[in-house]
Amino acid sequence: MLKSYLKIALRKLWKSKGFSAINIIGLAIGLATCLLIMLFVLDELDYDRYHKKADRIYRVDTDIKFAGNRFISAVTPDPMGPTLKKDFPQIEQFVRFRSAGGLLLKKDNENVQENRVIYADSTLFDVFTFPMLDGDAKTALQEPNSLVLTATTARKYFNTTQAVGKSILIDNQHTYKVTGVIKDIPPQSHFNFDIFVSLATLEESRRNNWLSNNFNTYVVLKEGANPKQLEAQFDALVVKYIGPQVRQFLSASLDDLKKSGSHVKHSLMPLTSIHLHSDKVAELGANSSIQYVYIFSAIAFFILLIACVNFMNLSTARSANRAREVGVRKVLGSLKTNLVKQFLTESMLISCIALVLALLLTFAMLPYFNDLAAKNITLDFRATPWLIPILLLLVLITGMLAGSYPAFYLSSFKPIQVIKGKLAGGFKRSWLRSSLVVFQFVISIVLIIATIVIYKQLHFIQSHKPGFNRDQVAIIHNSSPLGNKARVFREEVVKLAGVENATITGYLPTDSWRNDNPVFADPTLDRKRAVSMQTWDVDHQYIPTLGMEMVAGRNFSKQFPTDSSAIIINESAAKMYGFDDPIGKNLYFIRDINHPENVSTLHIVGIVKDFNFSSLRQHVSPLALMLGDNQGNVALRIKSKDIPHLVSQIEKKYKAIAPGAPFDLTFMDEDFNNQYRTEQRMGAIAISFSVLAILIACLGLFGLAAYAAEQRTKEIGIRKVLGATVSNITAMLSKDFLKLVIIAALIAFPLAWWVMYSWLQDFAYRTHISWWVFILAGLLAGGIAIITVSFQTIKAAFMNPVKSLRTE
Template sequence: MFRNYIKTAFRSLKKNKGFTFINVFGLALGLAVCLLIVFYVVDELGYDRYNTKADRIYRLNNDIKFGGHEDSYAVIPAPTAAALVSEFPEVENAARFRQTGSFRVKKGSQNIQEDKVTFADPAIFNIFTLPFVDGSATDALKAPHTAVINETLAKKYFGRTDVVGKTLVLNDTENYKITGVIKDIPRQSHFRFDLFLSMETLAESKQTTWLSNNFQTYMLLKPGANIKTVESKFSDLINRHSSAELQQFLHMSMSDLEKQGNYFRFSVTPLTDIHLKSNRVAEMGENGNIQYVYIFSAIAIFILFIACVNFMNLSTARSANRAREVGVRKVLGSARKDLVFQFLTESILITLVATLIAAVAAWLSLPLFNQMAGKEMSITLKALTWLLPTLIFIVVFVGCLAGSYPAFFLSGFQPIAVLKGKLSGGFKNGNLRSALVIFQFFISIFLIIGTLAIYNQLKYIQNKDLGFNREQVLVIKHAWILGNQTETFKQEIKQLPGVTNASLTGYTPTGGNRNSSTIYTSPVFDLKNALNGQVWTVDADYLPTMGMHLAAGRNFSKEMATDSTSLILNESAIKLLNGKSNLNQFLYKPLDDQMKKIGKYKIIGIVKDFNFNSLRENVTPLILTYGKDQGALNVRVSTKDVKGVLAQIERKWKELSPNQSFSFSFMDQDFDAIYRSEQRVGSICVAFTTFAIIIACLGLFGLAAYAAEQRNKEIGIRKVLGAGVTSIVTMLSKDFIKLVFIAILLAAPLAWWFMQRFFLESYAYRQNIQWWVVVVAASGAVLIAFVTISFQSIKAALINPVKSLRSE
């Protein structure tokens, strides 16, 4: 019996080649897109799950409101880890990471810059799954000046992995003994360091202050421990350990601080949530966004529905063609269940072919999709363990879903009505079919508006006046490598043709170097006098090099010795100081951890606000101090021959330090990198929206063909009576276009609300959806639908009426 179902289904599909092609191609395209999205979602959700104890690992965070400013940090005070282990019976272990920047590693006569470096406690090997290929966790990182490296770094510097006992020379003078070699950390990890240095080496790690936050801290709970119980103890932990410092430095208790609306609060983030659900200050890498996972998952479901709707529409539209077949089968004794099985078999057969084509197409498209999404996904043996069951499920589920309505609809025909010719399968009588067409274009228009909103916001970001000029600025990294020759290097670069100016500092609007600190309006350090914000050390060339503008006052000057105790504040900082000019006002800053030494500084200038964070955030208070910082040399170039200037700069670098690596970036590229995830999402949405429209048009194309076929005699009569091609095309198109307009009316307001609420509102600076976006989306949908329908309509209108009427 089942073999007969297959044979009959195959014959029916072969007989209707056009119908079969449209369904197979539409389903294959929809399923291929869905599979690519499934790969993306599985990859995003898989971060950090390689850790065998992942369900018990949590990172501690610090949420702070102080001095008129709120911040959410992924770092906490140095002594917290030890306190957790000693005071919390639920905590099995805790460990810290601390990044202090790049290190130069000696290889022969060369110094190679390594950026993926961190200081770490030895307990990281008991918390995270970091398998050793040489050495063991027993001795790793316990002694000062010891290191653990990964396989890649071991091969890079020694040509092999059995290098325990060897020495790495860092920054020319620091010797670190290798105590272990670990496997490369999996790509799906929120941190991916190559070199771990012992925390015992770092003097900062022994700090006892609870008012300084610099250490990423992770804790491993004991099996069965409740994280809620641990969280409930955080408030008491902070109060007990920070009260004395608050009294000493700010002359108040924690309760007094909280009464004034300020707070220090610890929270936790589960390890497996960090990548998608955390976007705090001092994250250890570029995290993803759970919103994109939700959006792409919804798009996958919608596209799959569109493909299924095509199948249902085309199957019911051609019901008139198969109605007599159903009638004859029923007269000959076929039960309804047999007919249901027959039609479901056809549906599943189409889905099986489409799924096989989709799997191959997704596999071939994966490299291109990786490039668009910034991923390194591949189909591995491990992936096949979930991919094959998924494909089988898709065949059965989609086959039954897409074929269910046609199966029950066609099998329900009454043989008497069918054989008398009373059953009409015309387009106008298909209310469900019309609803499904509306649904298809509802999704398509929704995606068009969403994509245009994303594109519009990205364009707004690119063109917004940020308060500085990022064009033609070359950032030469790690200028501190040159030591006491750094200033000489700067002056020589400034003399090069094509160089307008140069500033020596690691604090740039598009860089990652930040320094949050508190400054006071009175020498009596009180919360009422506190101003919390970024404090950057810059030179006198900083403002002109960055293209920033003063709102009042003057710039720093090398000629004025008193500028070493002068400040320039941004407008946001001034607003917190009662919003007045405040020029020549004095501010005070502690110069040591005990706040016994006090520095007195005078405000000499006010710089206009410039964006130094993502445009998702408002500009926050910023204080510029005059001093020496050798983090980077920022060079403004005013020539089209940028490559020539870059070559001259590199030559100067090599003259001063021939053994040191030369690395650089352009500030506009650094800016674009901040919004790389949004740009990728925009590109992917454009591609997915295009596919959704193509699939919807395939269905519309098929429906138009069947509508024209069912009305061919009517068209012939109209032509005999004098109807022109235009009137016939209008007659055949208007019902479909009407449905597209209904879809526009439903989709436009919902898409506008959704993008405003869930995308644009996450930006402090945004371009709201303009009226033209809706008009363009609506016009595009109508035009696409009309072109699709017109092809079949014109074809039907041009047929000789003799061919359609000769049988009458």
């Protein structure tokens, strides 16, 4: 029986080659898109799950509200890890990370800047699963000045992974010993470092300072331990350890702080949730968002649904062509169940053919998709054998979903009605078919609007004036090799034609060092008159080089020797202090939190206009600039028609002062845009899927237009005989589809507005959803629909009336 079903199904597919091709291509594109998105989603959900203890590993996060600001960060005080293990029996082990910038490693006679460097406790391998290729995991990071390399890094410096016992010169000063080589960290990790340095090297890791948060702390819970119960005990830990230091530093108790609205809280973040659910201060790497998983999963579902809708539409639309077949079969004794099986077999056959084509499309599209998504996804059935049953299940569901309604619809025809020609047909009389077309275009229009709004927001970010001029600013990163000759380099480089100004600092508005501290407006360090703010060490040329604007007072000046104790605050800080006239007022600052008795008195000399120094997802917070010596970077404002030549001249002067040091130069506008690379990638993926969704919808529309023209052949012939023009006939046949697009637009507009309004709420600085976005999306959808149906309608309009009237 199955053989008979398949034989008939193949004959029917071959007989209606055009409609079969539309169904197969539409389903193939839908399945390929669904498969690509499924691989993307699985890759996103797979982050950090390769660790053997992944389900028991948690990161300790910190939530601090103090002096008018709130900071939710991924870092804790240095004693947090050891204290948690000592005081809480449910904790099996801990490990701390400390990010302290990159290192210069000596390779032959050349210094190489390595930025993927992190300091870590020797317990690293008790928490995370990093297979050791050489060395002993138990002792690898115990000694100061020891480090562990990944396999790729070991080969880079020693041409082998058997590098334990070898030494390497760091920053041209210290010799470090290699004590371990591990396998390269998988890309599905929320952090990815090449070099792990022993945390015992840093004296900071032993300060027992509960008021400074610089360490990413991870803990492993024992089997069966409840993380919620552990979290509930963190308040007691804050009282026991942080309370006494708060009292010493602020002369106030934690209760006093709570009454004023301040708090210090700690929480546990599951390791496997970090990549998609964490966007806190001091993350170890750039994370993604669960929103994109939801969005793309929904897109995959709806694109596949659009393809299934095409199948249902075309199958029911051509029902009249198979009515006689159904009638004859029933008269000869066929049961309804047999007819249902026949039509479902045809549907499953189309799905299977579409799957084969979809796999070919997926293999062809995967390299381009990886470029768009910055992924390294592969489709390897040997590595993921579970994917095969999932695909078969997907085909089964797709075949049943696409073929169920046509099967039951066609098999329900009554022989007498078929013979009498009373079968319900025609495009206009099928409300279900019209509803399905509307559904397709609702999804298409929503995707069009979403794409336009995403790109509008990206354009807003790129064109937004952040309070500094990021154009034509070159950044020399990691300029510490200049040492005490940094000022000499600056004086030399500003003499070059094309260099307008230069500043030396570790603090830049683009991704760079950050430092938050309380600054008091009262010499008694009254917490009620404190503002928690960013405190940056800069030089005299910082503000003019970066094109910042002073709204009151003046910039630092060498003409005023007292500026060594001067401070410039931004507008946000000035508002929080509530000064009527901040210029000349004193502020009080503790530079070293370990020595709270050493208070610096600073006088305000200027107010700088607020500038965005963090993501545009966040509002500008208080900030202070102070004169200091920080040689992390050199920023140069340039103006030259021959940028490459100027950069070459700058590099030559840099190499003359720091021979052998790497020269790492980028441009600030590129660094700024790189902060939003995820949104740019997601925007590109969204527009790609939007095009595919519209293409699938157009395939179905093309088939329906052909059917509509076929059903009204005689009517077209009569109208032409009575004097109707080609344009009249084309307009008549097109208006039915255009009405459906208008209905779809009216449904899609509020839905798209709600979706994109919710997405934009993640940005503190955002574009608005303009009315023209909806008009443009509606016109695009209408234009696409008209172009799609025009081929068939014009073809029908040009048909010879004599031939049309002879057609039965």
